[in-house]
Amino acid sequence: xxxxxxxxxxxxxxxxxxxxxxxxxxxxxxxxxxxxxxxxxxxxxxxxxxxxxxxxxxxxxxxxxxxxxxxxxxxxxxxxxxxxxxxxxxxxxxxxxx
Numbered sequence: 699x700x701x702x703x704x705x706x707x708x709x710x711x712x713x714x715x716x717x718x719x720x721x722x723x724x725x726x727x728x729x730x731x732x733x734x735x736x737x738x739x740x741x742x743x744x745x746x747x748x749x750x751x752x753x754x755x756x757x758x759x760x761x762x763x764x765x766x767x768x769x770x771x772x773x774x775x776x777x778x779x780x781x782x783x784x785x786x787x788x789x790x791x792x793x794x795x796x
Contacts, residue, residue: 702785702792704755704778709793711752716789718746734787741766742780749790755781 704710718725718738725743727736738746741762748758759773766773784790 702782703794704781704785704792705794706754706756706759706774707794708755708781709752709795710749710755710758710781710790711793712746712749712789713791714789718743729787729789732788736787736789741768741776745777745780746784752793 714729714731716727716729716736718727718736720743723740723743725736725738725746728734729736744762744765745758748761755774755777759770759777762768762773762777763770768776781790781792785792
């Protein structure tokens with residue numbers, strides 16, 4: 699699959715209504731349609747929660763920087779990587795038109 703260009707201004711939205719269940723500090727979910735199981739650590743789970751409505755990477759990172767001890771550059775790099783993986787799995791879509 700071709701890599702999607704994701705940047706701070708990219709808008710991210712969920713594409714599937716997958717139910718996640720909290721297990722300690724992680725979120726677990728099974729996409730029965732695709733036959734995959736997903737596990738998100740605490741910060742990735744928070745990013746997932748934040749995109750319950752379409753949101754830019756920049757806004758997601760600003761919120762995560764307020765909630766976690768992480769610098770802006772590291773947060774942006776890791777959030778972009780997370781959304782890239784979720785996009786490849788078909789769980790989110792990216793809109794760079796914004």
